[in-house]
Amino acid sequence: MKILDWYILKRYLLTFSVMLMLFVPIGIMANLAEQIGKIIDNNAPLEEILVYYGNFTIYIGSLLFPIFLFLSVIFFTSKLANNTEIVAILSSGVSFNRFLRPYLIGASMIAVLMFFMVMFLVPYASKGYNEFIFKYLKKGKEDRITNNIFNQINDKDFLYVSSYDPSRMRGYNFTLEHFNDLDQLEYKISAATIRWREKDSTYQLTSYEKRTFSDSLSLVASKATLDTVFNFKISDLTPVSYIAETKNLIELNAFIDDQRRKGASNINTYIMVKYKRWALPFTAFILTFIAVGVSAAKRRGGMGVNLAFGICVAFVYIFFDRVFGTLAQQSGLSPLAAILIPNIVFSMVALYLLNHAKR
Numbered sequence: 001m002k003i004l005d006w007y008i009l010k011r012y013l014l015t016f017s018v019m020l021m022l023f024v025p026i027g028i029m030a031n032l033a034e035q036i037g038k039i040i041d042n043n044a045p046l047e048e049i050l051v052y053y054g055n056f057t058i059y060i061g062s063l064l065f066p067i068f069l070f071l072s073v074i075f076f077t078s079k080l081a082n083n084t085e086i087v088a089i090l091s092s093g094v095s096f097n098r099f100l101r102p103y104l105i106g107a108s109m110i111a112v113l114m115f116f117m118v119m120f121l122v123p124y125a126s127k128g129y130n131e132f133i134f135k136y137l138k139k140g141k142e143d144r145i146t147n148n149i150f151n152q153i154n155d156k157d158f159l160y161v162s163s164y165d166p167s168r169m170r171g172y173n174f175t176l177e178h179f180n181d182l183d184q185l186e187y188k189i190s191a192a193t194i195r196w197r198e199k200d201s202t203y204q205l206t207s208y209e210k211r212t213f214s215d216s217l218s219l220v221a222s223k224a225t226l227d228t229v230f231n232f233k234i235s236d237l238t239p240v241s242y243i244a245e246t247k248n249l250i251e252l253n254a255f256i257d258d259q260r261r262k263g264a265s266n267i268n269t270y271i272m273v274k275y276k277r278w279a280l281p282f283t284a285f286i287l288t289f290i291a292v293g294v295s296a297a298k299r300r301g302g303m304g305v306n307l308a309f310g311i312c313v314a315f316v317y318i319f320f321d322r323v324f325g326t327l328a329q330q331s332g333l334s335p336l337a338a339i340l341i342p343n344i345v346f347s348m349v350a351l352y353l354l355n356h357a358k359r
Contacts, residue, residue, distance in 0.1 A: 004089065005102040011080075012106035015072040023068065024061055028053055035137055042136040052132040058125035062117055066283045067314055069110055073103070073291035074310040078303040086296055096358045100292065107288040111281035118277045119249040127246035152262040153232045156180070161194065169196040169234050174205065176230070187212040191226075196234035202227045203234075244273040252277075268328050271335040276325075279339045286346050287314075293353025317346055 032053070039049060080086050089099055149161050149171075156179045161171035174194040180186045191205035208226040212219040247255050256270050290313060295306040320342040328338035 004094065004099075005105065008080075008099075008102035009106050011076045012073065012103065013109070015076045016069055016106075016110070019068045019072045019075075020061065023064070024057055027060055027064075028056065031056065038137050038139075042139055044132075044136045048132060048136075051128060055125040055129040055132070058117070058122060059129045062114070062122045065110075065114055065117075066280070066287050069107075069284060070287040070291050070310060070314055071307070073288050074295045074306050075303065077292055077295040078306045081296055081298045082303065084298065087298070096354075100289075100354075103288050103292055104285070107284045111284040114284060115281045118280050123246050123248045123252075126242065130240070130242045130245070151232075153230075154261070157231075159232075169198070170194070171234070185213055194234075197227070200227075202229055244270040249277070266329075268332075268335050272325055272328055272338065275335050275339040279343060282343060286343060286350050287317075289350040289354055290346065293350060293357045296357040313349070317342065320345065 044052075077086075086099070090096065147163050149164055151159050153159060158177045158179075160173075160175045162173035164171045171194045172192065174189075174191045176189040178186050178188070188211045189205075190209050190211075192207035193205070195204045195206075197204055205223075205226045205228065207222075207224065209220065209222040212221075244252060244255065252270070252274055256267070256274060259267050259270060291310060294310050294313070295303075299305050324333065324338040324341055327333040328335045
């Protein structure tokens with residue numbers, strides 16, 4: 001590490017930190033101003049509000065990390081260019097690639113920080129953040145699918161409920177089908193309702209009926225009510241919509257394997273969350289080099305032109321990310337392709353801008 005490296009790296013990290021400290025409180029105040037009415041109307045306790053905004057800071061900060069990083073690099077690099085410091089550095093015999101080394105070191109440090117945040121810290125914050133929203137800010141709104149729920153418990157058992165009430169832990173028009181090793185229907189259980197009784201950890205079925213199939217015979221057993229046990233949790237019928245965001249790296253991998261085994265229809269949504277977490281640290285490098293390529297040359301319009309152009313590039317990048325994410329969730333596009341395509345395209349943009357800046 002030379003004096004040049006320390007000089008640029010210090011500006012890199014300091015500008016990024018200052019931008020976080022400036023804009024995150026603004027985001028908190030804006031959110032509080034928007035939600036204060038609902039918070040008061042729903043009598044949210046002060047302790048829970050403070051915890052919510054702690055989680056909000058981590059959750060929103062992680063989403064805006066790349067944008068803050070991008071704008072901070074444009075800001076301080078433009079200042080270097082406007083003060084002709086970059087010209088002086090390159091004129092002293094330092095190559096442009098050598099000039100990029102402290103940027104690479106800074107991006108590596110931010111990427112490591114982002115990795116540990118999105119893999120372990122942000123999931124914990126996301127759980128508290130979303131739970132508060134559905135408890136106080138979106139009170140009465142469903143945070144999960146509650147109609148026409150199909151689920152595969154294991155290789156042999158499949159269940160269906162026409163609707164599910166999370167608050168009462170009760171499902172309606174319940175059906176459980178069990179298949180044997182030859183993939184033949186062995187028995188079928190149906191009930192008007194299924195309710196989880198937490199007191200004794202059992203399920204209560206009403207209008208219970210069980211049909212057992214043997215060769216050409218069908219045996220029927222029925223009861224008005226039946227208390228029994230099953231090898232699934234009532235909450236597993238329909239996980240909350242944000243469930244993948246609340247799991248750390250290890251838990252998310254296990255959850256995806258479990259949902260894939262069950263044949264979950266929205267598996268791509270969970271896989272997208274996983275791939276986005278892995279891709280996010282790499283965006284630190286892509287956006288850093290795009291920002292350097294945009295702002296390393298001194299322009300007549302100064303920093304304003306660089307910031308305007310950089311913001312346009314950032315919005316295009318976000319647009320690509322959202323479009324391909326939606327395609328992966330709704331049209332069958334591979335989640336891996338949805339993550340790779342925008343990053344590969346903008347990696348090429350970064351290389352082009354860097355080559356242009358060298359001239």
